[in-house]
Amino acid sequence: MACNGAGGCQSGCYKDEEPTSDQPTASSETDSRSSSNLCIKCKLNDAISGYGGIDDGRFCADCFKSNLFGKFRFAVTSNAMISPTDKVLVAFSGGPSSRVALQFVHDMQERAHKNFEASRDRSLPVFGVGVVFIDETAVLPIPSHEMEEAVEVINLIVSSLSPPRKELHLVPIETVYSSDSTDGKERLIELMNAVSDPTGREDMLLCLRMLALQKVASEFGYNRIVLGSCISRIAAHVVSATVKGQGYSLPADIQYVDARWEIPVVLPLRDCFAQEINMFCWLDSLKTIKLSTGPSSSINSLVSSFVALLQEENPSRESTIVRTAGKLIPFHFNRIPEIVDGNVPLATRRRQKRYNLKSNESVSSESFCLLCNSPLDKSEIVDWSNHKNCKNSDTFYTSCCSSCQFQILPPDSTSMEKFYMHLPHSVVSRANQANNGNLKALREQIQDCLLSDGEEET
C-alpha cells in the first residue's frame, strides 16, 4: 500500500545526531537585532533564549523566572495541592527538577510565613516543609565519594533554605524493609537480582522509591509528597508507558494529583519544560547533583532520547504529547480528597471544588497491581474462583499487571517463590489485604448457603 517498500535504511542513522549545545545562552549577547529582542512582558529588558518550550526567547530573565514560578503556583492553587494546615514532603533527588520544586515550595512557604508574621490575628497557619533524599547506593553502582559529596551538598542546600527551617530525611532505599528485619539491604539486593530485564529493574526501583517516600511521609506525619516531574519527564513517561502496554493505567500517572497512595502525591511542575528548569537553575546558580549510575540499555532511556530528539525538532512536541495523554480519562483518585477540615479557608475549599475533576469525568477502579499499584484493566483482573489453593507467591503473580508480570516478576514458580520471600513486608501485606478482600467478597456471595458462622478452614 505504501510508496516505499521494505528496503529502507536499516542502520538507525538518526543516531548520528548533531552535537547538541546544552548550555543555555543569553541571546542578548549575541544578537544585534535588539528591537525585536525586547521582553514581551515588561517591554523593558532584553529577552533571553535557550530555555526551550513555546516561550523561548520571549521573556527577559526576571520575567522568565516569575513566569515559571507562576506556572508552579497556578498548578498548586488550582489543584488544592497545598493548604495552610498541610505538612509537605519534597522528594529531592538532587537533579534540576526537584531542585526547582524545592526552591518554589520554599518561596511559597517563605511568603506565607511573612504574611503570617505581618497579620494581626495570625489566624492562617503556615504549611510545613520537609525534604527527603533516597540513597540508592545499595542497588545502583554509584561511586561512594560521589554519594558523600552529594550528601554534603544536600545538607547545605536544605539548611540554606530557611527560615522557615526544613527537616531533612536522608534515607537509604532499604528503609522499605526497616520494620520487618535487619537484613533489609541483603534482601533488597536479592530481590533486585531476581529481575533480569534492564527496564524491569529500573521500574522496580521506581516502585521501591515510592514505597520509601510513602514510608518516610507517613512516619513523620507529612500529608503531601511533592515530586519534581516536569513536562519533559511526563512526556517520556507517556511514550514509555504506551510502549509497555500500559495504555489503560497511563492516565493515573500523569495528573497533577495522584491520591491512590496513603499519602497523596502532587506534581506542581507538570507544566514546566526541562530546559526551562535548567535555565532557572543556571540563572539563579542553583546547585544540582548528577550521580553517575552507569549506562542504561532500558526502554526508558531509549524513549527519553527519542522524545528529546523530537523536542529538538519541534519545541512544542513534549507539550503536545502531554496534552494528548491529558485527554485520556483520569481516575477517581487523581484529585485531592475533598477538604472537610473547618480550619481550611473557605476560598481554598471553593477553589478546589471549581477545579477538581468531576466524578463523571473519571474512572473508578478498585483493583490495583500489587507491585506497581497501577489500576488493572478488565483483562488483568483475575477470577479468584479458579485460584483457590494456590501458593501465596503464585497468587501474588496473578494479581500483578501484565507489564510487571512480563518485565519484573520471574516467570517460573520456584523463582517467583524466592522473589516473593524477599519482598518488603508492606508489599506483602498489601497483597494479603487484597486477598482477604477477595475472600470476603466470595464469602458474601455464598453467605446464605453457609450453615454455621464458624470458620472450619483456614
Added chain:
Amino acid sequence: MEGKRSKVRMCCLCNQSRASLNRPKTLQQICRDCFYLSFENEIHQLIIDNHLFTPGDRVAIGASGGKDSTVLAYVLSKLNRVHNYGLNLFLLSVDEGITGYRDDSLETVHRNQVQFGLPLKVVSYKDLYGWTMDEIVKLIGLKNNCTFCGVFRRQALDRGAAFLKADKLVTGHNADDIAETVLLNILRGDIARLSRCSSIITGEDGPIPRCKPFKYTYEKEIVMYAYFKRLDYFSTECIYSPNAYRGFAREFIKDLERIRPRAILDIIKSGENFRISTNTKMPEQGTCERCGYISSQKWCKACVLLDGLNRGLPKLGIGRSRPGIGCKEENESRGVKSIESKQCGSLDF
C-alpha cells in the same frame, strides 16, 4: 556460536525438524513449516475472533505489488481455501500513473493475478481524476506530492471496491504500521484518530468497511514469509518519495523491537486500551457536494485538491488539514527526516 559444531537444535514447537529460524515475534527457534503454520494460524484466529468476514462476502484486497499486500493476497486465498471461508476474493490496484514505479509494480500484481488465481481490477488516477501523478509532479514539483497521492489513493480504493461491489476492503497494514500510527497520533495530539487507529475494522460508517488482517503480524515476519515462499513482490520505493526514507517513529519502533520484540504488540494493546472521553468525536460525516464521496466539509479533500490543480492553484487544500505536522513540508526537502515513515497517507487509515 558459529565456530563450534553444537548439537543440532530442534524446533521448539514440533520437536521433529531442525530449527532453522528465530521467530521475530517470539524469538522461538522453530522450523520453517512451523513458522508458516504459526504465521497463518494467527491470521486465521484473528479473522475468526473478530468476525471479519461472513460467507459469501466479496472481499477486495488492496494490492500494491509490495510485500505486505502480496503476502496478504497469498495467505488470504490460502486460508479461504483451507478453512472454507466462502469468500469471493479480488485484487484491487491503484494506478497512480508513476512511470518507472507503478507501471513496474502493476506488472507484479498482474503476475500475482495469475499465480494466485484472483481476478484483478485496476483503477487509475487518470481515469478517476484526469491527472496522473507524473503530471501532478510536473505541475507542483516534488514537494507535497504525497498529499495528493494519499488523498487520491484512499478514494480510488473505495471507488474500485464499489465497482467490484465489494462488501469489505482488506489492506496490508501490519503490526509495525499500526504501532507507528498509535505513536504518531500521540506525538501529534490527534486524539480522534488515536481513539480508532488501533481498531481492526474501520470506516464502518463509510462506503466500505476496511479490515486489517495483519494487525498483529510483524513486518519482519511478512518479509520472512515472502522470502521463504519465494513470493513475487516488488520492492522498489516510490520515486517521488525520498529514498532510504524512514521516519523517526519507525526507527524508534525498530530500535524497540531489537530490545523487546513484544513492544510492538504492547503499543497496539495500549492503543486499544486508551479510554478517551466520548466528547472528542470525529467531525460529522456528510457527503461531498461535488462527487458524493464521504466528507465532513462541503467538498471532499480530493475535490479540493483537484479544483486547485484544474485552476492551476495546486497549493489550495494543502497543509491546512491537520495541525501539528506543519514541519513535514520543510522536512520533505532532501536529507531531513520527518517523524512518520510513510508519506503517501497509507498510514492514515
